[in-house]
Amino acid sequence: MNESIGLFAITLFMLITVFFTGYFLQETSRKGVFFGVRVPAAYMGSEEVKGILRRYKKSFLISFIIYAVIYLALMCMYPNPGVMIIGILAFIIVLNVNYYKTHKEIKLLKGRENWVKDSKNVIIVDTEFRKSKDKKMVVSKWWFIIPVVLIIFNVIIALVRYPNLPDVLPRHWNGKGVVDGWSNKSYLLVLALPIVETLLTGIMFGMYTAIGRAKQDLDSENIEASKERSRRFRRFWSAFAAGMACFIAADFTMLQLNTLAILKTSPTFMIVSYVFEFGIVIVVVIGSLLIGQGGSRIKVIENKNGEKIAINRDDDKYWKLGDFYYNPDDPALFVEKRVGIGWDFNYARPAAKIIMGFIAILIIGVIVLAIAMITK
Amino acid sequence: MLLKIDFESEVPIYLQLKNQIIEGIAQKELVENDSLPSVRQLAEDIGINMHTVNKAYNMLKDDGFIKLDRRKGAVISRVPCRVTEEYKNKLQDEMKAVIAEAYCKGMKEEEFKEICSSIFKEYERRTES
Numbered sequence: 001m002n003e004s005i006g007l008f009a010i011t012l013f014m015l016i017t018v019f020f021t022g023y024f025l026q027e028t029s030r031k032g033v034f035f036g037v038r039v040p041a042a043y044m045g046s047e048e049v050k051g052i053l054r055r056y057k058k059s060f061l062i063s064f065i066i067y068a069v070i071y072l073a074l075m076c077m078y079p080n081p082g083v084m085i086i087g088i089l090a091f092i093i094v095l096n097v098n099y100y101k102t103h104k105e106i107k108l109l110k111g112r113e114n115w116v117k118d119s120k121n122v123i124i125v126d127t128e129f130r131k132s133k134d135k136k137m138v139v140s141k142w143w144f145i146i147p148v149v150l151i152i153f154n155v156i157i158a159l160v161r162y163p164n165l166p167d168v169l170p171r172h173w174n175g176k177g178v179v180d181g182w183s184n185k186s187y188l189l190v191l192a193l194p195i196v197e198t199l200l201t202g203i204m205f206g207m208y209t210a211i212g213r214a215k216q217d218l219d220s221e222n223i224e225a226s227k228e229r230s231r232r233f234r235r236f237w238s239a240f241a242a243g244m245a246c247f248i249a250a251d252f253t254m255l256q257l258n259t260l261a262i263l264k265t266s267p268t269f270m271i272v273s274y275v276f277e278f279g280i281v282i283v284v285v286i287g288s289l290l291i292g293q294g295g296s297r298i299k300v301i302e303n304k305n306g307e308k309i310a311i312n313r314d315d316d317k318y319w320k321l322g323d324f325y326y327n328p329d330d331p332a333l334f335v336e337k338r339v340g341i342g343w344d345f346n347y348a349r350p351a352a353k354i355i356m357g358f359i360a361i362l363i364i365g366v367i368v369l370a371i372a373m374i375t376k
Numbered sequence: 377m378l379l380k381i382d383f384e385s386e387v388p389i390y391l392q393l394k395n396q397i398i399e400g401i402a403q404k405e406l407v408e409n410d411s412l413p414s415v416r417q418l419a420e421d422i423g424i425n426m427h428t429v430n431k432a433y434n435m436l437k438d439d440g441f442i443k444l445d446r447r448k449g450a451v452i453s454r455v456p457c458r459v460t461e462e463y464k465n466k467l468q469d470e471m472k473a474v475i476a477e478a479y480c481k482g483m484k485e486e487e488f489k490e491i492c493s494s495i496f497k498e499y500e501r502r503t504e505s
Binding site (some may be wrong): 120121122123124125126127128129130131213215216223318327329330331332 | 377378379380381382383384406411412413416417418419420421422423424425426
């Protein structure tokens with residue numbers, strides 16, 4: 001019973017989160033891009049564009065309510081993690097159908113009204129973008145020393161303690177911090193946590209690197225302001241990546257000390273851990289909504305006399321479905337997303353294709369697992 | 377400095393890059409020991425092949441505007457660099473084409489010289505200030 005209440009709370013929380021990200025999709029996107037289509041500043045405020053946005057919100061709201069009712073009803077009837085996972089995937093479909101409908105509408109409007117007639121394919125790049133000494137683009141990479149030291153510590157302590165360990169070790173703790181899974185002692189078992197920890201730290205460091213390297217994508221109408229926005233945006237998320245790596249390492253160290261029976265988990269520790277995990281989700285949601293993609297929601301003092309090059313850029317051809325960047329001439333692996341918040345791949349790069357292949361296998365695996373959970 | 381790359385221009389991208397960097401040096405937006413982004417980073421920011429950036433950097437190096445340092449990457453050299461015989465010949469060739477066009481359009485020598493000197497003065501003003 002306790003488990004299903006927990007599951008229900010997670011579901012509800014997730015529903016609220018995804019509702020906001022979908023409903024405010026345009027508000028948090030980059031300036032000058034409307035549902036994956038570049039729209040010149042002059043047309044952005046027009047009645048037609050506003051009408052399209054209104055229709056999107058209405059359609060999203062209605063489909064979301066229908067979806068949420070069905071989903072919550074299913075969750076009440078079958079409180080099962082499998083149902084939850086399928087539900088998340090179903091939501092991704094709901095979101096994408098709504099997005100794509102709107103994307104096509106604006107694309108048609110752009111073609112019909114011929115907004116590209118005075119646009120140019122011109123890009124502005126600042127050679128000093130990553131060099132400003134007093135205003136760093138990302139937090140120091142030395143933050144990652146903390147997880148690295150903790151991983152080494154976890155490996156050493158496992159090897160030192162190994163000969164004195166009992167033959168059976170705790171492997172899993174339930175929500176109250178009580179051991180409910182045991183395993184026979186083996187080197188793999190005592191090193192499992194540091195291995196996963198290394199992997200997660202690697203992912204966080206990859207995210208950190210991508211944030212620093214991603215394309216500048218300056219707004220030619222207001223170069224200085226867009227530079228400052230981009231800087232704060234990158235600084236926030238790079239700090240988030242470094243902080244996550246430190247937090248995960250600290251959490252795993254606690255678990256490792258428990259596995260090796262150096263510490264005994266108290267229920268208080270589990271609560272602290274939950275509060276942290278909840279806090280992370282809150283930071284992601286609030287950060288996304290307040291900062292926006294590329295810092296588009298940050299207010300910075302705009303220098304009206306600053307350098308200004310008015311161009312209507314038209315690079316829609318590189319964005320498949322408005323959302324997937326595909327440019328074989330571009331060596332960049334990471335780009336800022338055009339719709340929504342975060343970073344994405346240049347899908348023309350072989351590395352991106354390989355990674356996406358792995359992710360596809362992973363998703364199929366999750367679906368199979370979810371179906372297995374439901375039918376069990 | 378800000379680089380403005382036009383993908384639809386008749387001027388090839390490596391030349392746009394090279395010309396704008398030289399202009400940046402003339403306008404004192406780039407000064408001695410300033411470093412330029414790495415070949416890979418600049419190619420990623422603009423979204424072009426790395427060979428294109430490499431070509432521009434190599435031409436700038438051959439002309440003595442930048443030094444390619446193993447550790448620091450591309451670094452702006454000291455200007456003025458030397459006027460070589462080779463450069464004079466190249467300049468004459470290029471000017472011939474430009475002046476021929478101006479002559480055919482009926483531009484007077486005085487008018488042409490005025491444009492030249494106003495551009496020169498602009499760069500000299502920047503150097504003094």
